Amino acid sequence: MPSVSNKGLTMPQSPIRKLVPFAEGAKKKGIKVIHLNIGQPDIKTPQQALDAVKNNNINVLEYSRTEGSEEFRSKIAQYYIKNDIPVNANEIIVTTGGSEALSFAMNTIADTDDEIIIPEPFYANYNGFATACGVTVVPVVSKLEDNFALPPIEEFEKLITSKTKAILICNPGNPTGYLYSKEEIQKLATLVKKHNKFLVADEVYREFTYDNKTHTSILKEKGLEEHAIVIDSVSKRYSMCGARIGYLVSKNKDFIATALKFAQARLSPPTYAQIASEAALDTPDSYFAEVKEEYVARRNLLITELEKIEGIKIAKPQGAFYCIAELPIEDADHFAQWLLEDFSLNNETVMVAPAAGFYATEGLGKKQIRIAYVLDKESLKRAVHILSEALKNYKG
Known part of the structure; x- marks a missing residue:
């Protein structure tokens, strides 16, 4: 057979x-x-997101733009600006969930057998995305007794080879709930700049930080513009897991242009889900x-x-x-x-x-x-x- x-x-x-x-x-x-x-x-789920789908007057359910509608991307950019993260609509690609954003990112930055360093434990599907993309995950262990804090930066540096393309983190973390400090983000930023690698941050839980702690986005780090790639999603933020809308964000023009080619191969993200997600962005603080x-x-x-x-x-x-x-x-x-x-x-x-x-x-x-x-x-x-x-x- x-x-x-x-x-x-x-x-x-x-x-x-x-x-x-x-x-x-x-x-x-x-x-x-x-x-x-x-x-x-x-x-x-925010009621305005549900109502936006229920009350729309679409007669033909057409393809959207490959990178997502301009109106939606502009509102995403406004969301980031509101959070002191300078981003414009052309630096955003809307994806079918954060999962597709991760897949596009891995395919864009790495060839078969290239390596991505990830602190473990990590979101289990990183393993799946890496396998599908032919990428090798190189783990660096974080420990329960340290509350799963970022391992010593020297442990990352020891693992960097000619095949290393990026370091990937989830902040705050799934499955650990750990929130990386500004100092930890800066250490990673310094390392990827030193070795000319990408820093990919899965920031889908950005809104959920506790004990008066604040989230530090890698997009805020000066000098990291060509290295930083953010994975984001509406799933957890607005309790809209079934919408399957995520996005890639980067100021690296070559990265965005290349990721767009992978996005073109799947045509476009879903129209109704974009309508709901755009309305969700109006959710009050x-x-x-x-x-x-x-x-x-x-x-x-x-x-x-x-x-x-x-x-x-x-x-x-x-x-x-x-x-x-x-x-x-x-x-x-x-x-x-x-x-x-x-x-x-x-x-x-x-x-x-x-x-x-x-x-x-x-x-x-x-x-x-x-x-x-x-x-x-x-x-x-x-x-x-x-x-x-x-x-x-x-x-x-």
Whole structure:
């Protein structure tokens, strides 16, 4: 029979989604599954975004411009300017989600077998995008005991070779919730300028920073204009994950012109989703103030409840809405599957994301899970109680 590609065989499974069949199996048995595994906020999408689609008078659903409509890109630029980030519409390419933006970025800056250095643990799909693009991920380890802070800059420099094309960070981080400081961003900026590399920052959680800390965009760093590439998205900011609208932002004209060729090959981003996303940009600041307040309350409750479990280690998130916890077990993959197949408490169980899939280094993260605190506080408290009881009963 015909065989599939080696690329396909090496494509990693999503640690976030690979347990879905077991969750569906639990639901068919009448067990309620509390989902801590996926970053799908329960926050309401801004009404003006929904109304913009509902009330439009389009008669022909045409292709949009490859780089996204000029009106939408201009409003995105205004959003950045409002945040003291000088950007114009011609420095933006609208993509089908942040995922496509990452794929375009990797294809634009790297050839087959070129390397991108990424602090791990990192968003699991970076591995998938890299595999699809033929790019090699070179990990540099950040540690739970350091709250997943940026590893020493010397560790990055040791890994730079002639094949290195970029350093990629997520700020604030998925899956760690770590927020890089201005000093850490400046260290990375100095390094990529020294070695003439790109610095790619996935900044989709920019609005969600806590404890009076502020986000530092790489687009604010002077002298980094030719090196900086930002990945952004409306998914998390406006609770619009299903819209699948993201964007690439860079002041490097050659990068934008080349990425546009990859965008032309897929024709255009979706029209209705752009309409909704453009309207979402009018969301008042009060929306984010309320959302941040809610996430802080959820984070605090989650950490408090997790710390009651004997033998658990937790990194305290400073942004986004994820938490890494190390459990007193040997294999989080087995435990996560067991939760869905063999355990329930009062006819409920919990779905978590095993953290090994967020690492590139074999063997790391095997005892860790990622928790997305995107549910209401009552559900979170109940979920942690179920998790605590499960650990008492687990024989794995």
